[in-house]
Amino acid sequence: MTKEKKVAIYLYNLSNQYEGLGEFNHNLAIRMSAQAAELKAKHNIKLCFLVPAGMTGAYGEDVEYLVLKKWRYRLLNESLPRCIKHLFFPKVDLVHWTQQLPRLHTTLSPHTFVTIHDVNYFHNNLPEDKVKKRSKKINRTLRHATHLSFISQFAQDDVVSRFNVPHPKRIIYNGVTDQMQVPQEKIDGLPNQYLLSVSGLDDKKNVHLLIEMMRFLPNEFLVIAGRGNSEYTKMLYSLVERYQLTNVRFVGCVSAGEKAYLYRNCKAFFFVSKSEGFGLPVAEAMTASKPVFCSKLTSLPEIGGDAAYYFDELEPEKMAQTTQKLLAEYEKDPETRQKMCLAQAQKFNWDKAVDEYLNYYIDILQEK
Missing domain, CATH: 3.40.50.2000 (Glycogen Phosphorylase B;)
Known part of the structure; x- marks a missing residue:
């Protein structure tokens, strides 16, 4: 059997699971954990979720968990030897940063895969100093990254047109929750048509x-x-x-x-x-x-x-x-x-998105 490989997935904003990055990460975590046992059996890949306090075990027992508290961020972002940092971070073969501006500013794995959602600040009429500050952070992320994904063709084109992006890259569209399958909670006082x-x-x-x-x-x-x-x-x-x-x-x-x-x-x-x-x-x-x-x-x-x-x-x-x-x-x-x-x-499906992320992990880990 091939040697076990470990993938750490950095999950954000899980306290807000129905909006923005929280919804994105929650949907990835639900479906990745559901496939974790099969991924281990077929490919000998173990998943580890990097989560905030209080979320250990939230997605079942087939994945490992590491809680990222303030002290751990602080130590990992310090200029310390890797051997010291590994005391506070698991040895993994691939880290997936699921957004482009992580609080974690270092990576301790041979592969760092980053999902970039947008660089919307270029389109929001921000002052030039704020644009430069945010671009500096994006460049820092890109220096750490070995592989990228984007949530739309537009997002990829926008980043490629503004930054040096020689990395392997894929477009993986977000899924969408079917609103006809969600149990309704009525809001009183609304007109019949609005x-x-x-x-x-x-x-x-x-x-x-x-x-x-x-x-x-x-x-x-x-x-x-x-x-x-x-x-x-x-x-x-x-x-x-x-x-x-x-x-x-x-x-x-x-x-x-x-x-x-x-x-x-x-x-x-x-x-x-x-x-x-x-x-x-x-x-x-x-x-x-x-x-x-x-x-x-x-x-x-x-x-x-x-x-x-x-x-x-x-x-x-x-x-x-x-x-x-x-x-x-x-x-x-x-x-x-x-x-x-x-x-x-129907073009946007969370199951399909997670399959594409897991296949990307497998392809990255099989690279020579």
């Missing part, structure tokens, strides 16, 4: 444009779900007050069941973000067969495909006109668009 926005509440998501759009759609109602930057959120509330809008409601951070309820009962979904590496809410809404309205920016045309509707201009009055026109078009033949949405959403 437009929906689900996103973080920060400037790059452009939620303020949707609120301003509602000035020109007095017969429609907008529900906004999500949490985020406190100053930006205050600005959103102030817009509602300024325009005396009675057709906008904030429902805050929602549970998985409440999110499923919102998707399944909305009239249409809106996501007009400035920058995304993927755009998971777009695919989520499509699993519920809902018409989706997007910006044409960054990765969104790739994820929405021909099934989504797109705004040519992100100007509130013109967005309202486009919404009215395309909703009327949709109502003439909803079934065709619903089928397109479902077909597009």
Whole structure:
């Protein structure tokens, strides 16, 4: 039998398993742990999850766990001999950093595989000093990396156009949770028909444009779900007050069941973000067969495909006109668009994504 190989997977933000990186890592961990015994039996590869405190054993007994506490980060990031660092970190053949800005700034394995989600800061009108600071961190990650994956073609193209990236690389699309399979939790007080926005509440998501759009759609109602930057959120509330809008409601951070309820009962979904590496809410809404309205920016045309509707201009009055026109078009033949949405959403599958990650591990470990 071949010598046992060990892969350490660095899992982030597992306290927030239904949003962003937390959702991404939680879905990887569930499915990788389910295949861990078979991976060991067939390929003699053992998985070790690098997790925050309180998560040991959370994904079963077929994987090992190492808890990353503050003191361990501090020691591993110090300029200490490798033999000392190995006292606090397992000897592994491959480390998978599941995002591009890990708190761990060193790698102790022959192979370091990094999943890059985005370099969205280039698209968010940040000051030049902040762009340089973040680019410095990306370059540090790339110096450690031996192999890369990207969550979209756009993300790969964006990084390759801005950094030196000679590494072997693959595109592995995120999966999406089928919102029709999630048990619903009703949110009381909503109208029978409403437009929906689900996103973080920060400037790059452009939620303020949707609120301003509602000035020109007095017969429609907008529900906004999500949490985020406190100053930006205050600005959103102030817009509602300024325009005396009675057709906008904030429902805050929602549970998985409440999110499923919102998707399944909305009239249409809106996501007009400035920058995304993927755009998971777009695919989520499509699993519920809902018409989706997007910006044409960054990765969104790739994820929405021909099934989504797109705004040519992100100007509130013109967005309202486009919404009215395309909703009327949709109502003439909803079934065709619903089928397109479902077909597009089915391109993104967590089981398929995890299979591709595990196959990448196997290929890397078989390299001479």
